[in-house]
Amino acid sequence: MTSQEIVDRIKAKFSDSVVESKTEGVLQPYLKVNAEAIATVSSYMRDDDELRFDYLMCLSGVDYGKDVLGVVYNLYSTGKRHKITLKVDVTKASPEIPTVSGIWPTADWHEREAYDLIGVVFKGHPDLRRILLPYDWEGHPLRKDYKVPEFYHGMKVPY
Amino acid sequence: MGLLDKQFNNSGIIVTSLDNVLNWARLSSLWQMHFGLACCAIEMMAASASNYDFDRFGVMPRATPRQADLIIISGTVTLKMAERIKRLYDQMSEPRYVISMGSCSNCGGPYWEHGYHVLKGVDRIIPVDVYVPGCPPRPEALMEGLIKLQEKIRSESLAKKSA
Amino acid sequence: MSETLSPTITTSTGRTLRTEEMIINMGPQHPSTHGVLRLELVVDGEIVVDVIPHIGYLHRCFEKHAEAMTNYQQVIPYCDRMDYLASMNMDWAYALAVEKLLGIKVPERVEYIRVIMAELQRIASHLIALGTYGLDVGAFTPFLFMFRDRERILDLFEMTCGARLLYNYIWVGGVSHDLPPGFIDKAKAFCKYFRPNIKECNDLLTYNEIFIKRTANVGILPPDVGIGYGCSGPMLRGSGVNLDLRRDDPYSIYDRFNWEVIVGKGEMGTVGDCWDRYMARVREMEQSLNIIEQALEQIPDGDVTSAIPKRIRPNPGEVYVRSESPRGEIGFYIVSDGSQTPYRVKARSPAFVNLSVLPELCKGYMIADVVAIAGSVDIVLGEVDR
Numbered sequence: 001m002t003s004q005e006i007v008d009r010i011k012a013k014f015s016d017s018v019v020e021s022k023t024e025g026v027l028q029p030y031l032k033v034n035a036e037a038i039a040t041v042s043s044y045m046r047d048d049d050e051l052r053f054d055y056l057m058c059l060s061g062v063d064y065g066k067d068v069l070g071v072v073y074n075l076y077s078t079g080k081r082h083k084i085t086l087k088v089d090v091t092k093a094s095p096e097i098p099t100v101s102g103i104w105p106t107a108d109w110h111e112r113e114a115y116d117l118i119g120v121v122f123k124g125h126p127d128l129r130r131i132l133l134p135y136d137w138e139g140h141p142l143r144k145d146y147k148v149p150e151f152y153h154g155m156k157v158p159y
Numbered sequence: 160m161g162l163l164d165k166q167f168n169n170s171g172i173i174v175t176s177l178d179n180v181l182n183w184a185r186l187s188s189l190w191q192m193h194f195g196l197a198c199c200a201i202e203m204m205a206a207s208a209s210n211y212d213f214d215r216f217g218v219m220p221r222a223t224p225r226q227a228d229l230i231i232i233s234g235t236v237t238l239k240m241a242e243r244i245k246r247l248y249d250q251m252s253e254p255r256y257v258i259s260m261g262s263c264s265n266c267g268g269p270y271w272e273h274g275y276h277v278l279k280g281v282d283r284i285i286p287v288d289v290y291v292p293g294c295p296p297r298p299e300a301l302m303e304g305l306i307k308l309q310e311k312i313r314s315e316s317l318a319k320k321s322a
Numbered sequence: 323m324s325e326t327l328s329p330t331i332t333t334s335t336g337r338t339l340r341t342e343e344m345i346i347n348m349g350p351q352h353p354s355t356h357g358v359l360r361l362e363l364v365v366d367g368e369i370v371v372d373v374i375p376h377i378g379y380l381h382r383c384f385e386k387h388a389e390a391m392t393n394y395q396q397v398i399p400y401c402d403r404m405d406y407l408a409s410m411n412m413d414w415a416y417a418l419a420v421e422k423l424l425g426i427k428v429p430e431r432v433e434y435i436r437v438i439m440a441e442l443q444r445i446a447s448h449l450i451a452l453g454t455y456g457l458d459v460g461a462f463t464p465f466l467f468m469f470r471d472r473e474r475i476l477d478l479f480e481m482t483c484g485a486r487l488l489y490n491y492i493w494v495g496g497v498s499h500d501l502p503p504g505f506i507d508k509a510k511a512f513c514k515y516f517r518p519n520i521k522e523c524n525d526l527l528t529y530n531e532i533f534i535k536r537t538a539n540v541g542i543l544p545p546d547v548g549i550g551y552g553c554s555g556p557m558l559r560g561s562g563v564n565l566d567l568r569r570d571d572p573y574s575i576y577d578r579f580n581w582e583v584i585v586g587k588g589e590m591g592t593v594g595d596c597w598d599r600y601m602a603r604v605r606e607m608e609q610s611l612n613i614i615e616q617a618l619e620q621i622p623d624g625d626v627t628s629a630i631p632k633r634i635r636p637n638p639g640e641v642y643v644r645s646e647s648p649r650g651e652i653g654f655y656i657v658s659d660g661s662q663t664p665y666r667v668k669a670r671s672p673a674f675v676n677l678s679v680l681p682e683l684c685k686g687y688m689i690a691d692v693v694a695i696a697g698s699v700d701i702v703l704g705e706v707d708r
Binding site for chain 1: 238239241242267271272275276278279283284
Binding site: 193194195196197198200201202204205208209210222234235237239240243247269270272273274275276277294295297 | 349350351352353357358378379380381382383386387390399400403406407450465466467469470472473486487488703704
């Protein structure tokens with residue numbers, strides 16, 4: 001299926017959840033949905049016979065600046081061999097998104113990393129702890145306004 | 160390997176000082192702890208493998224710090240790992256030596272500027288005897304570091320306590 | 323009274339232990355964990371009930387460095403250091419992503435050189451994977467043999483770009499140096515020398531009865547679990563899934579060569595056990611040799627640095643490009659805001675995702691099998707922690 005057909009099929013079912021979509025003029029056709037709807041849309045995309053997106057390639061958190069955080073889901077279908085990108089935007093004040101780790105088990109670790117480095121909180125995640133940084137680290141390093149701490153457990157951090 | 164082993168000509172008896180014999184024994188059989196962190200660990204493994212054999216210097220890998228005299232910190236030391244390295248170093252018994260291999264454990268390496276989780280040099284937590292530069296150092300460079308450590312050991316003395 | 327007799331112990335995920343269980347730590351320093359990986363094992367006697375991996379001991383802030391560099395080309399040495407056993411493949415994946423953002427095409431000679439280097443690097447990486455796997459299960463000799471062969475490949479790389487391990491060779495738009503005179507003959511001689519050594523490796527380790535007993539029917543990964551957990555590379559192909567990015571998501575000139583995708587068939591045990599994954603890597607080395615020989619015959623002349631842009635300033639946009647590294651699917655998600663520095667670079671590393679399935683694979687096996695299973699996943703901690 002082409003990207004436009006995929007987007008149309010999802011829009012037909014979830015017309016009020018889709019915020020924005022773009023398939024022409026971009027290198028990567030995408031579809032932006034509301035934060036609350038991501039779990040239902042993902043479940044539909046995995047189970048529908050025409051779409052069959054069973055492989056979550058990558059889940060990345062992005063800090064877009066101006067108090068907007070985003071999560072980008074790159075999806076692939078191993079049977080139908082088509083791809084699409086899903087996006088969700090949240091604010092820094094309430095960065096909560098429902099988890100998709102029940103739909104694609106690989107999202108478990110990816111979401112923990114997005115929480116660790118960007119600070120997006122995933123509701124319903126079985127075990128949302130830090131994964132790359134120590135468990136008592138403060139702050140989310142990949143945010144654009146992050147300040148490196150001076151000392152950590154008595155060791156000097158900057159050069 | 161020192162002049163001691165050249166003096167065993169015919170008789171099998173030489174007269175020397177206790178310092179020389181002890182140092183000769185220590186430098187000829189440095190048992191290293193199996194400790195590789197990152198890319199430099201691969202060059203350390205290559206140095207122990209067939210092409211650049213380490214075993215001919217008496218260096219044998221041991222799995223536990225209690226049986227090792229030498230630890231080669233090869234690779235980047237992160238803040239999360241630094242506490243464990245200190246604990247491992249404390250578990251080694253004296254005399255113990257440290258070779259810091261590679262740019263990352265010397266001074267933070269390529270991650271010195273923006274690495275918020277990288278310890279800029281392992282000498283901030285443990286005392287280092289020899290620094291081997293390179294990213295990663297060739298196996299020959301690591302061997303030169305080992306030979307420099309052997310020269311350092313040769314000049315030790317029981318009267319003066321080393322660091 | 324009962325509190326002092328039987329205190330409650332909880333794991334780091336909050337699960338309370340039953341009386342007969344205990345926690346054993348395969349700590350960050352361990353001879354068999356292939357780097358600084360900590361596995362918290364919950365065991366009932368010798369049987370493993372749960373495995374909780376703790377990673378992050380080698381987190382070197384790759385993504386922060388990528389945002390802070392002044393130039394897209396300056397990120398390439400950091401890409402090398404992520405998966406240090408497959409540096410050429412890392413560089414190539416990043417260069418592909420930036421070239422797609424810019425919309426440039428590289429000359430033919432560059433494509434052939436990149437394919438030759440990537441396939442040589444695949445052989446070198448699999449040699450280490452197989453050698454250290456033998457070391458984990460107790461066989462020391464194959465390790466020495468495979469390192470000897472790997473040194474020949476490193477000689478070829480050193481001839482070309484001067485480095486043995488971290489090359490900084492594949493740049494955006496081309497490669498940094500052309501092949502030196504004598505490279506093609508030496509590479510052909512290597513291919514002729516190495517092919518009988520694969521048979522030697524099979525005689526030593528693959529069909530050895532002790533090795534088969536330790537790896538067959540151990541750590542079985544069902545294909546649907548593999549796809550759900552996002553596994554890729556020999557890990558997924560060992561379970562019978564016929565998916566190879568070089569053929570299915572084509573990114574270079576692989577369609578000009580004659581080669582096969584290796585899929586596990588369960589010859590010694592069940593489909594998807596450790597032996598299948600191991601055999602997939604051995605047979606992939608053979609296929610890589612075929613590709614290299616064909617590429618060495620077909621390589622044209624040309625200028626390798628002509629398409630390297632002087633200033634890289636892509637239009638605002640984003641792209642996710644993936645390619646096949648020896649461990650699986652390496653993908654780079656790059657967001658550009660129109661300046662000379664990337665805005666966000668996310669590296670989707672195969673070992674990170676393959677490792678997440680380890681708790682599922684290890685349940686019900688013994689502690690010694692955990693070592694065999696962790697070795698068959700073939701992780702490189704630099705890539706897991708980035």
